[in-house]
Amino acid sequence: MKMLINVPETVVADGLRGMAAAHPELTVDVDNRLVVRRDAPVAGKVGLVSGGGSGHEPLHGGFVGRGMLDAACAGEIFTSPVPDQMTRAAAAVDSGAGVLFIVKNYTGDVLNFQMAAELAEDEGVRIASVLINDDVAVTDSLFTAGRRGTGATLFVEKIAGALAEEGAPLEAVADLAKRINEASRSFGVALTAVTTPAKGSPTFDLPAGELELGIGIHGEPGRERRAMMTAREIADAAVDAVLEDLRPDGPVLALVNGMGGTPLLELYGFNAEVHRALAERNVPVVRTLVGNYVTSLDMAGCSLTLCRADDETVRLWDAPVSTPGLRWGC
């Protein structure tokens, strides 16, 4: 598989160096693999720290900036960062108002952030944590590591980030982050398997005429394989899977997210089918975001995330944000 890289070993560091070159408004620590707001710590503001394996860009480093994250820790490809990075990030963004860790529910992320929270608290930083677990494809949580964190991460980082920017205290920001996670559900579909730089070949076999339903964002295969479907059929399947679990009684925010290898034109076409499917099921959509935001390297496919939205959620969603990956209102 051809890739636009030097060698697999330096992919993450090379990407961070390029990010530093493109975004002088961010402090990029390539050695420690941190992306931090240049004006951190912001006086009186709760610091938002997230992180995870690399390969999901713009998540998380691309969401650092005003109105969203204060810092992001980059792990190896698809591998959680280590506690040392997280405590360093917490120290860099803590103004005294405390720090919220936004953690996607994967065993590695959970364990490393848990260790980091204990270490940071030893150093006198107040830490709250929110676990993101929105993926409805993981059904039986008693017999699994629990639902994965996927697209809802973007909703939580944006909406809780807007509240933090207004100066809300740690408890309120953490509480909102938890509510947004609980109000969000996602479902993903892969048309191709992902190829990691280290392996150089697809992580699983997906024949040309088939697709995987219920995939995650790390190249792990999904729950079910079917003969290839149209965008219309995939939208119906994704909308039904999400609605069955979310059961909204009002409007929703929608994220139609590309996995990295699907053209924006196709994503917009898919979004049209999602809106059609939601209208048929009497679910109003108040805001829609379409694009590659929570990706899985070169995987072709998409995920749908819906979030039950009240007026306050919409107001915070619309609030100004200025990051490499998401920017409006300023």
Next chain:
Amino acid sequence: MNASATPDAGPPAGPSGPVIDAAFVRRWLSAATNAVDREADRLTELDSAIGDADHGANLRRGFTAASAAVDKAPPDTPGGVLFLVGRQLISTVGGASGPLYGTLLRTAGKELGDGATAAPQELSAALRAGVEGVGRLGGAAPGDKTMLDALIPAVDALASALESGAGLVPALAAARIAANEGAQATVPLQARKGRASYLGPRSVGHQDPGATSAALLVSALCQVAEATDEESAA
């Protein structure tokens, strides 16, 4: 030679086998690092079937860093070496295996305390404490298709062999067999923890990469005990 042999008297062996000192644990680290390096591709291959294709690369990075840290500032007790290796794995591996293997070795190192040498029973108890630490941190139970499916049989076999009067070398050989059998026995299991659990029934039929790497680490320990024993016998 008797059990009070001092660590600087060459590679020493008591009546129950090689003496477990800092140098012994460093030889294990070196053997483990070589094993992880040699088997990295196989671990990654197993991980790509039911995980995310990085287990070999992650462990290679961690053990290489741990070796470098121990070479740079070698602790003078077996517990100190294990603790430092555990701390380095936590700081460099990431993923789930970093905190889990890190906790295993860090806990075992702490359990060994400050002694310049450890008796086989002390090593056995320390490893059991480490394995229990892994269980607490990860929340997995036997049969969940995790590293514990190799580690628990290994520490059980080690303890019961020592209990029945075996020396360190045969006791570790029993642990090695138990770890390998435990790893192989993960093939028909359905994963209930970690990334493989997302696959549900599709995780059946694959050997767990974590149990496989755990068996490698146990094998390295046995290999070092055998080599130390032969050297001191020669």
